[in-house]
Amino acid sequence: MLPSCNSAQENNNTVAKDVTVVETVTDAKTRVLLRAQSALKTFDDQSKILLSFENNDRTKWTNLPLGIVQRKGISIGDMTNSQRIAVHKLLSELLSSKGYLKTTGIMHLDNILEKHFNVPHLKWSHKQYYFTFWNTPEKDTNWGFKLEGHHLSLNFTYADMKISSTPLFLGTDPAEVRETEYAGWRVLxxxxxxxxxxxxxxxxxxxxxxxxxxxxxxxxxxxxPDAKQRxxxxxxxxxxxxxxxxxxxxxxxxxxxxxxxxxxxxxxxxxxxxxxxxxxxxxxxxxxxxxxxxxxxxxxxxxxxxxxxxxxxxxxxxxxxxxxxxxxxxxxxxxxxxxx
Structure with a gap:
């Protein structure tokens, strides 16, 4: 259910205020922390998006689409616009411009699959990518986040003002689009x-x-993910x-x-x-x-x-x-x- 206009406006005001604060900070790690805190604030109900750092799913990953696997967190489709904006701003702090464009390109490929090559039991769509926080983002705590869906698994872990950024999985189906108005498009x-x-x-x-x-x-x-060893x-x-x-x-x-x-x-x-x-x-x-x-x-x-x-x-x-x-x-x- 979408929030009321007043609630949505309050969230937008919070995001705008936090953005102003972040844009005055030059230290990259602090900017990440502030972006994460700003993103989490946009969720009034944090029961699904905020999970324990010790949760076993934190160190698991999969590139399979919804319909084959279930995911933790909240989907892009179930977020409000202000929540989506805050999540994308967090991603932009950790990814380069080309990394960000590859990520969003992979998500858009699922829209192409949904529109032109739909398989009923596979839920292809950029709306079916899930975001999860592992613990509340704080300077003196261990926390992280995951953005995951079909052909995408981004895993960031934050401790002692240090950031781990792997595993970083990117995939595309198709590798080269050969039909429709998108023919010739290659994300990777x-x-x-x-x-x-x-x-x-x-x-x-x-x-x-x-x-x-x-x-x-x-x-x-x-x-x-199914490999038994490295x-x-x-x-x-x-x-x-x-x-x-x-x-x-x-x-x-x-x-x-x-x-x-x-x-x-x-x-x-x-x-x-x-x-x-x-x-x-x-x-x-x-x-x-x-x-x-x-x-x-x-x-x-x-x-x-x-x-x-x-x-x-x-x-x-x-x-x-x-x-x-x-x-x-x-x-x-x-x-x-x-x-x-």
Missing amino acids: GEEEDLGFLFINSLNETQKNKAVLKDKRVPRDILTN LTAFWGIKASELNKEQKTLLKIIIEEYVHNLEHSLAHREIEIIDNAGFNNIHFAWIGKTQRSDNYYYLIHGPTFIIEFDNSQNHIHSIFRSKTNDFGKDILKDHLKNNPH
Whole structure:
């Protein structure tokens, strides 16, 4: 049920006041906190959107649509306009402009599916993306939030004024829209193009190392929610075996994923990757190296994993930390420095 006009106006006034306060703050982490507090204030009934930090669902994720899985939190469709605005402003604090546009593009793809390719039992729509807070956002508490729906899982964890931003899952169906007035639209086109550009920059000796001929193209990323364990083996060609131009291309691919995050978060992740040794990163490819709708690549470093899978014009991709998914490392540091 929509709120009364007076209630809606009060929420709008609260959002406007909080926005004014946030826009005077230059520290990025404080801005995130204030945006989160402002977003939560717009919900009079917080029983669904505000869950315990210890809730088991905090460290679970899925890219499946509503109709196959049930979700926690409140859907975009059930929010008021002021609530949607506040949530989008929070997202804009943590995502770069291109990360934000990819996120909203993925959500809009579901509107295309609903309009042109509707399947009755699958609830495709941007209205079916769910937002959840894990604990009340406060400076001295552990809290986080999740935005999740079909082909999207954003997971942010906040502790000791530090932010964890993985796992970060983005997918598209279709990878390339080939019918309707949206024909030609590719939300994750850059990730796809850069992958082909890199693999075909390799000479035959390098390509023989990078392409895993004994493996079939997986139908999903290997670190999908149902996977029993993380990837541990390093496959393919090592960055130390690349020339200068190829290393630059590999770095550009990595940055395409990492720079979905806002500037300071992205550069912190890049610093972690560089400190672990860029030459220790491996790149592996499965499938044909010519354009197709059936291929996979993996970029695996000491501290991170990037996966990209295109199966029948249907993309799944992920950037994740090997130690800090769902804030594992920052929470460990928090407990170490603040014994309970």
